Amino acid sequence: MTRVFNFGAGPAVLPEAVLQQAAAEMLDWRGSGMSVMEMSHRGKEFMSIIAQAEADLRELMAVPANYKVLFMQGGAIGENAIIPLNLLGKNPKADYIDTGSWSGKSIKEASRYGDVHVAASSCRPEAKQGKYTTIPAVADWRVRKDAAYLHICGNETIDGVEYLQWPDMDALGLKGVPLFVDVSSHILSRPMDVSQFGLMYGGAQKNIGPAGLAVVIIREDLLEQAQAGCPSAFHYKTVAENGSMYNTPPTYSIYIAGLVFQWLKAQGGVAAMEAKNRAKAALLYDALDASGFYVNHVARECRSLMNVPFFLRDESLNDAFLEGAKARGFLQLKGHKSVGGMRASIYNAMSLEGVQALVGYLKEFEKSHG
Template sequence: MTRVWNFAAGPAALPAEVLQQAAEEMLDWRGAGVGVMEMSHRSKEFVSIAEQAEADLRELMAIPANYRVLFMQGGAIAENAIIPMNLMGEEKRADYVVTGSWSVKSQKEARKYGEVNIAATSEASGYTTVPPMSEWKLSARPSYLFTCTNETIGGVEYPFEPDLARIGRAEVPVVADVSSHILSRPFDVTKYGLLFGGAQKNIGPAGLTIVIVRDDLLGRAAPFCPTAFDYRTVADNGSMYNTPPTYAIYIAGLVFQWLKRKGGVAGIEAQNIAKAELLYGFLDDCPFYENRIDPACRSRMNVPFFLKDESLNDRFLAGAKDAGLVQLKGHKSVGGMRASIYNAMPLEGVQALVDYMRDFALRHG
C-alpha cells in the first residue's frame, strides 16, 4: 500500500516516523508487556509518558513555570464553554475578536454564561482579514479577551501576537484558540493568559485538548462548572482527576520528540514558511485559481482556494484523488478547496499538489 498526501484539516496527517514507532510499541511498550492503550493512567509507566510529554511541550514552547499544562478532553469546541465557566468570574463579561467561523461559534457559546462584547470583527470583509489592534474596542472590565489566532476554515492567521499592553490594557488576560497552528511557529506564551487547542491538527489524534493556563487564572470557576472541567481541579490532579486520553497523550509525546529532532519550533517554522510560499506563490501566479484572503493574513497551515470555473470542482477532486492527493474539498460553509499543510506535511507533498494543480489548469484552462 502506498500512502497518499493527506491535506485533511483534522484529524490530520501524522509524521510517518511517529506512526512507525507507535506501531512497533503497540503490543509491548518498552518491555512493559502491554501497550499504552492497556495501561492504567496511574501506573508508573504511563505517568512517565505524561510527564515526558509535558516536559517536551514546555521546552518546545518555552512555557514559563507560572503556567500549567493541562491534558483535557472535549476538543476546542468544549473549551468554548469551559473557558467562560472558568474565567468570567463575578464580572460575567468577556470581549471577543471575531475573525471567522470558529470565533463566531466561540462567542455564541460564551453568551450562555455572561455578557459578550465584540471588541473587533472582520465580518464586513467576509472574514478575509484580521482587524488591527488599533481598531479593537475593549469593554470597561472584561474578564478576558478571546481570539482565534488561526481560523482553520477561512484560512486567516494573525500576522501579529495580541499584546494588550500596546493599547494600554495589559491587565486583561488574552485567551487564544491556537488549535490549527500550535507548534507551527513560535508563540510568546507570556503575552497570553490561556492558550488552548485540539490535538488533531499538529499534535496527535482527536480526543486530546491541550490547555496552557497562567497560575493566577486558576480557582475562578463558577459554582456550576463541572468538577472535571474546573482548571484548578485539573491542575491540582496533574490532569488525572478523571482518566485522561492516554493513547492520545502518548502519541502527542512522540510528536513532540519528532519536533525536537526537526530543530524544534524554529526548525519546523522554516519548513512551514517554505511550503506556504510555494503554494501561495503558485496560486498568485496562476489565473485559473484564486485565494481571497488578505495576503498579510494568509494562514501558513490552512490554504483555501477556488477554481475560477467551479463547475470543474468535482473533476478536480477526482483527479487529485487519482494522483494520491486527498481531502482537498473546502469546508461546506465556504466551498471551494482547502489544503491543510500542517507540520507533518513535507515540502514534497506540497510540490506534488502544485504540480497537479498546474497540470489541471493546463488541461482545462
Template sequence: MTRVFNFSAGPAVLPEEVLKQAAEEMLDWHGSGMSVMEMSHRGKEFTSIIEQAEADLRELMSVPDGYHVLFMQGGGLGENAIVPLNLLGKNNKADFVVTGSWSEKSIKEAQRYGDIKAAANARDASAAQGKFTKVPAFADWQVRSDAAYLHYCGNETIDGVEFFDVPDMAALGAPDVPLVVDMSSHILSRPMDISKYGLAFGGAQKNIGPAGLTVVIVRDDLLEQAQAVCPSAFSYKLVAENKSMYNTPPTYSIYIANLVFQWLKRQGGVAAMEKQNVAKSELLYSTLDASEFYVTHVEKAHRSRMNVPFFLRDESLNDAFLAGAKERGLLQLKGHKSVGGMRASLYNAMSLAGVQALSGYLKDFEKSHG
C-alpha cells in the same frame, strides 16, 4: 502499502516515523507487556509518559514558570465552553475578536455563560461578499477594560486567516485583561511567546496527534476564577492540582502526542518547523497567485500558513478537480461545507514533497481545463 498526501484539516496527517513507532509499540510498550491503551492512567508506566509529554511540550513552547500545562478532553469546540466556565466566575464579561468561522462559534458558545461582546468583527469589514479575509487593525478593537478576558482565534482553520502579531493589551486600553488564544490549528508551527497570554489552548488533531486530546496552558492566577456551575472534570484548578489525572485522561492520544513532541525535537524544534512551513506555504501561494484559474480571498498579510483555502474560478470543475487529485494521491482537498471551494492544510507533518506534488497538479489541471 501506499501512503497518500493527506491535506485534511483535522484529524490530520501524522509523521510517518511516529506511526511506525506506535505500531512497533502497540502490543508491548517498553517491555511492559502491555499496550499503552491497556495501561492504568495512574500506573508508573503511563505516569512516565504524561510527565515526559509535559516536559517536552514546555521545552518546545518555552512555557515560562507560573503556567500550568493541562491535558484535557473535549476538543477545541468543547474548550470554547470550558474557557468561559473557568474564567467568568469573578467578572461575567468577556470580549471576542471575530475573524472567521471558529471565532464565530466561540463567541456564540460563550454567550451562553455571560455578558459577551465582539471587540471587533472582520466579517463586517470584509469586502469579499461577506467572507473573512483579514485581521482587523488592532487600533479598531474596542475592548472593555473590565472584561474578564479577551479571546481570539490565532488561526482560522476554515477561512485561512492567521494572526502573526500579538495584540498589546496596554495599547488597547485594557492592560489588566488577560489574553486568551485558540491555537488549535497552528500550535507548534512557529515560536509563540506564551508569556503574552493568560491562557492558550488547542485541540490536538491538527499539529499534535489524534483527536480526543486538548492542550491547555493557563497562568496560575487564572485558576481561581471558575463559575460555580463549572463541572469538576473541566475545572482548571482541579485538573492542575491533580496533574491532569482528576479523571481518566485520553491516555493513548497523550502517548501519541509525546511521540510527536519527540519527533519535533529531532527536527530542530518549532523554529526549524517554521522555516519549513514558510517554504511550503510560499510555494503553494505562489502557484495560486501566478494563475487566474484559481482564486484566493485572504489578504496576503493575513494568509494562514497552515490552512490554504482556494477556489476554482469555474466551480463547475470542482468534482473533476477532486477526482484528478485523488488519482494522484492528493486527498482531503475539499473545502469546508460552510465556505465551499478547496482547502489544503499544511501542518507540520505535511512534507514539502506533498506541496510540490499539489503545486504540480494545480498547474497540470489548469493546462488541461483552462
C-alpha cells in the same frame, strides 16, 4: 500500500516516523508486556509517558514556570464552554474578536455563560466567496477595559486567516485584560511567546496528534475565577492540582502527542518547523497567485501558514479537480461545506514534497482545463 498526501484539516496527517513507532510499540510498550491503550493511567508506565510529554511540550514552547499545562478532553469546542465556566465566576464580562468560523463558534458558546461582547469583526456577509479575509485593524477594536479576558482565534482553519503578529495589549491600554487564544490549528508551527497570553488552548487533531485530547496552558493566577457550577472534571484548578489525572485522561492520545513532541525536537524544534512551514506556504501561495485559474481571497498580511483555502474561478470544474486529485493520491482537498471551494492544510507533518506535488497538479489541471 502507498501512503497518500493527506491535506485534511483534522484529524490530520501525522509524522510517518511517529506512526511507525506507535505501530512497533502497539502490543508491548518498552517491555511492559501491554499496549499503552491497556495501561492504568495511574501506573508508573503511563505516569512516565504523561510526565515526559508535558516536559517536552514545555521545552518546545518555552512555557514559563508560572503556567500550568493541562491535558483535557472535549477538544477546542469543549473549551469554548469550559473557558467561560472557569474564568467568568467573578467577572461575567468577556470580549471576543470575530475573524472567522471558529471565532463565531466560540462567541456563540461563551454567550451561554456570560456577558459576551464582540469587540471587532471582519465578516463580510455580502461576499459570495471568502466572508472572512482579514483581521480587523487593531485601532478599530472596542475592547472593554473591565473585561475578564479578550479571546482571539489565532488561526482560522476554515477561512485561512492567521494572526502572524499578536496584538499588543499594553499598547491597546489593556494591560489588565488577559489575552486568550485558540491555537488549535497552528500550535507548534512557529514560536509563540506564552507569556503574552493568560491562556492558550487547542484541540490536538491538527498539529499535535489524534482526536480526543485538548491542551490548555494557563497562567496560575487565573485558576481561581471559576463559576460555582463549573463541572469538577473541567475545573482548571482541580485538573491542575491533580496533574491532569482527576479523571481518566485520553491516555493514547497523550502518548501519541508525546511522540510528536519528540519528533519535533528531532527536527530542530519549533523555530526549525517555522522555516519549513513558511517555505511550504510560500510555494503554494505563489503558485495560486501566479495563476489566473485559481484565487485565494485572504489578505496577504494574514494568510495562514497552515490552512490554504482557494477557489477555482470556474467552479463547474470542482468535481473534476477533486477526482483528478484523488486519482493522484491527493486527498481531502475539498473546502469546508460552509465556504465551499478547496482547502489544503499543510501542517507540520505535511512534507515539502507533498506541497511540491500538489503545486504540480495545480499547474497540470490548469493547463488541461484553462
